[in-house]
Amino acid sequence: MYQPKENSKLYHRLLHQKRETELFLSAVRLNIFSYLEEWTTAKIVAERTGFNERNLDLFFNALACIGLLEKGEGIYRNTSQSNEFLNQRSPIYLGEWILFREEMMSLKQLDERIKNGPVDEIVRNNKGVEVYDFYEAARVSISEMYSGRVQSFVKVALSLFKNDFPKKILDLGGGSGVLVMELVSLFPDCSGVIFEYPGVAVLARKLVAERGLTQQVSVLEGDFTVDSIGGDYDLIIASGILDFARDHLNTLMDKMYHALTASGYLYVVTHNISEDYQRPPESILGWLSSHLEGLDILLSKKTVDSALKQHGFRRVHINDVNGIFKGLQGEFYSK
Numbered sequence: 519m520y521q522p523k524e525n526s527k528l529y530h531r532l533l534h535q536k537r538e539t540e541l542f543l544s545a546v547r548l549n550i551f552s553y554l555e556e557w558t559t560a561k562i563v564a565e566r567t568g569f570n571e572r573n574l575d576l577f578f579n580a581l582a583c584i585g586l587l588e589k590g591e592g593i594y595r596n597t598s599q600s601n602e603f604l605n606q607r608s609p610i611y612l613g614e615w616i617l618f619r620e621e622m623m624s625l626k627q628l629d630e631r632i633k634n635g636p637v638d639e640i641v642r643n644n645k646g647v648e649v650y651d652f653y654e655a656a657r658v659s660i661s662e663m664y665s666g667r668v669q670s671f672v673k674v675a676l677s678l679f680k681n682d683f684p685k686k687i688l689d690l691g692g693g694s695g696v697l698v699m700e701l702v703s704l705f706p707d708c709s710g711v712i713f714e715y716p717g718v719a720v721l722a723r724k725l726v727a728e729r730g731l732t733q734q735v736s737v738l739e740g741d742f743t744v745d746s747i748g749g750d751y752d753l754i755i756a757s758g759i760l761d762f763a764r765d766h767l768n769t770l771m772d773k774m775y776h777a778l779t780a781s782g783y784l785y786v787v788t789h790n791i792s793e794d795y796q797r798p799p800e801s802i803l804g805w806l807s808s809h810l811e812g813l814d815i816l817l818s819k820k821t822v823d824s825a826l827k828q829h830g831f832r833r834v835h836i837n838d839v840n841g842i843f844k845g846l847q848g849e850f851y852s853k
């Protein structure tokens with residue numbers, strides 16, 4: 519008899535992970551977590567939703583089994599984490615964002631793309647805007663941003679500018695623009711600029727008006743690889759945008775350098791991709807569908823670091839005494 523040299527448990531684990539993910543996505547799609555704030559039975563949820571009581575009970579049991587619900591004697595409720603992120607009544611409900619990202623990074627076309635290759639036009643133009651729905655991405659990301667990254671960014675910015683308040687801040691490719699809107703609310707004499715594609719600028723403009731910030735924040739429309747981005751900024755936020763300038767990286771670096779005041783800061787968030795494009799797996803897999811469609815824009819950490827250095831940006835090392843850099847995704851640079 520053949521004696522296996524290896525263990526095949528990996529494949530069981532992968533199939534199990536898929537089932538866990540299917541359960542999770544189904545629960546988000548069906549908005550299950552908005553009915554389970556308090557201890558509840560499947561019967562009560564069935565009455566409120568019109569769903570099948572027997573199968574709801576099986577569903578809740580499985581969700582509890584993977585740690586998304588708590589289970590009592592025939593009753594269920596959200597874990598504290600599910601309640602905070604998956605209950606529609608939470609101010610940082612992530613359901614829409616989760617479903618959007620699942621669709622955006624989905625590998626459902628994988629077999630077809632492997633067999634037939636990318637879309638010629640996407641390869642030719644290599645522009646993220648032809649693949650991604652940036653408006654919807656910006657809209658659904660608002661609650662995700664408030665689930666931690668806005669708070670940690672604001673904390674660090676307050677500390678960096680504690681003696682010398684910024685007068686003008688740019689959120690380049692800012693999406694909804696909430697980062698700059700939060701900052702100008704802290705520094706009343708500071709003005710903010712959100713630079714975005716026209717299709718996303720509509721959203722930023724609407725939010726600026728809703729927050730009563732039209733006197734302080736303006737929205738510039740354009741393409742940052744070709745258009746002017748303005749100047750005299752004490753802070754430029756470049757969060758998640760450098761990959762979209764891949765074919766124009768030097769031009770954009772140059773523009774940012776000249777748009778920054780002598781004592782200004784550049785804040786950069788990238789994906790920290792390893793040189794062999796193996797890490798971090800979340801980014802490699804997350805970008806895979808768009809790369810199979812034809813994009814080729816993901817920049818390695820080394821490429822970003824050397825472009826920043828070459829254009830005169832120096833990384834700011836701040837003592838993490840108060841833990842202010844904790845939870846911060848990006849890095850600050852000065853001239």
Ligand SMILES: C[S@@+](CC[C@H](N)C(=O)[O-])C[C@H]1O[C@@H](n2cnc3c(N)ncnc32)[C@H](O)[C@@H]1O
Nearest residue numbers: 652691692693714715740741742743757758762
């Ligand atoms: C990954 S999102 C990041 C959004 C936001 N900065 C954040 O941190 O969540 C990239 C943003 O850059 C914008 N963008 C990409 N290429 C652009 C270009 N050439 N000109 C202007 N905006 C661009 C997109 O519209 C999108 O909102």
